[in-house]
Amino acid sequence: MPEEAPPSRAGSCPPGRRVLMLLTASGGGRAGGGRRPQPPLAQPSASPYREALELLPIFQARGQLLAQLRNLDSAVLIGETGSGKTTQIPQYLYEAGIGRQGIIGVTQPRRVAAISLATRVSDEKRTELGKLVGYTVRFEDVTSEDTRIKFLTDGMLLREAISDSLLRKYNCIILDEAHERTIHTDVLFGVVKAAQKRRKELGKLPLKVVVMSATMDVDLFSQYFNGAPVLYLEGRQHPIQIFYTKQPQHDYLHAALVSVFQIHQEAPSSQDILVFLTGQEEIEAMSKTCRDIAKHLPDGCPAMLVLPLYASLPYAQQLRVFQAAPKGYRKVIISTNIAETSITITGIKYVVDTGMVKAKKYNPDSGLEVLAVQRVSKTQAWQRTGRAGREDSGVCYRLYTEEEFEKFDKMTVPEIQRCNLAGVMLQLLAMKVPDVLTFDFMSKPSPDHIQAAIAQLDLLGALEHKDDQLTLTPIGRKMAAFPLEPKFAKTILLSPKFHCTEEILTIVSLLSVDSVLYNPPARREEVQNVRKKFISSEGDHITLLNIYRTFRNTGGNKDWCKENFVNSKNMMLVAEVRAQLREICLKMSMPIMSSRGDVESVRRCLAHSLFMNTAELQPDGSYATTDSHQPVAIHPSSVLFHCKPACVVYTELLYTNKCYMRDLCVVDAEWLYEAAPEHFRRKLRTARS
């Protein structure tokens, strides 16, 4: 059990040097501010916004803040949880006349946040949503000509920048939650900075940029925006007591279990516990163990309601974490890092942090992405701790020593340095950025990393090299129009040649959302029986196509999904994505045909677009990729797991314990050779004989 350390403030470190303004919190009330709104279903109904507003610390600083912001081109605003910055700053700017000649755009990393913030601010302004205040997220544009304050996802603003890289509509851009360093926000830093500079040079309407962040690690932001001043806002985080372990824990799962039951036996049952683990399997196992132990506790001990939480859990089960536990029950939520930022649960008194996370790492030497369990960063640990102090004071048990904590990385490596950059490079090229190789990223990915992305785009036929200048080919420009990974966009663009655009649209849509297949481990046999009727010996793509077809032909309802172990939320999303992609094809005047029952042309099309992702069966029964001879295996989730086809293309490689191919399609080696003769000269084992 961890020992006590001096109580410490959660959230961020104390204010830094270049702070211009220090605001002190006053008054109670906690309805205001909520920086991370919950999904709409979990939101309390209409709350007394107006009363709460006047209690927000930010309210007293309005005049000061405006005086500063009015005169600045760029500013960095640090505000702790509950400071009210996201809901208030856009309104202050608007009231000061900043939204008069253009829109105030506020970016968010997540859709639900953009939607609920817009809803809330339009309520505060007592206007109809979509008029003065609106939002734009994928599939939904609730704005009008009157809209002056617009909340949007960072990915959406990036997409807008493709058609107008100067962002002329906007007179102010607020990049919120900048500390999360999503890949989209990181690209936007560069795009917005360039637009600001260019607009100044052209003598156009100036673009004001406000970077808002919850952590104090602001030097980077400030330096990047030419030494922009840092404004600090105090929030209303409750004190959190932190405990570290005396000894390093070699078994963090066991340590977590012990901590949960110790808290359970000591604390009143109304106080809930949130435990951070790394993945689905671990969480399900721990949930079962907790339930088993809870059955045999001494009399007088409260009952325990154990709730797993991870992204692939069906929506209905995710919602259970928001419901109050029955009287006498304690909620114990066992979660991945989804509860760090994406889902906010009220009533958490105790946080148990194992200090571990499963995350993607990028190896620039091999150019490969690896998914691995690793230590969290200090900022992540603080974020987890902060989940205990949202309504009242809280307690956080850190299952590592204070010395260990001091050795954690200061920050999480920004996403832009951890994943494939092909999509980002395609977008930058589509914006006609003068030199993508030297683009002004706040945290530069390595040159190898950028080169790998360029090479991939080159293979897809997206690039033109003219006198040292990289530009897009007509195909490349079309690829950039699709909200998809470049290889999927290419697959769609190739499909007319094989008369199977309808089928490819379905397959690409299924591949570009989370899996529609729901596999509860306890009902494995049942799942296998039901799934039999869809399975194609030609691979996962064709199997997915069969599932979608049956779904549509049977009227596609929730009952069908339930009976067939299909995640209905994801399936609905597939239909939406498909409609969007089809619309883009129509705008390009692409002929849209169906191959009817002919699946061979579908497989040929996949062979032609995924030829760089090929693996062949080796004499010893294993697989190796065709170009780099990397040993690979068929992922257990594949319908081909027990089969040994000679030659396959796959959608992606996933490194966990082994290097797995996911989503496979059986192809003829000959087709691959046809697709890219240059690429395959001397490479294919079979095609050459």
Place this chain on the structure above:
DNA sequence: GAGCACTGC
């Protein structure tokens, strides 16, 4: 022989 953190267009 055996497995998948989280977003977003």
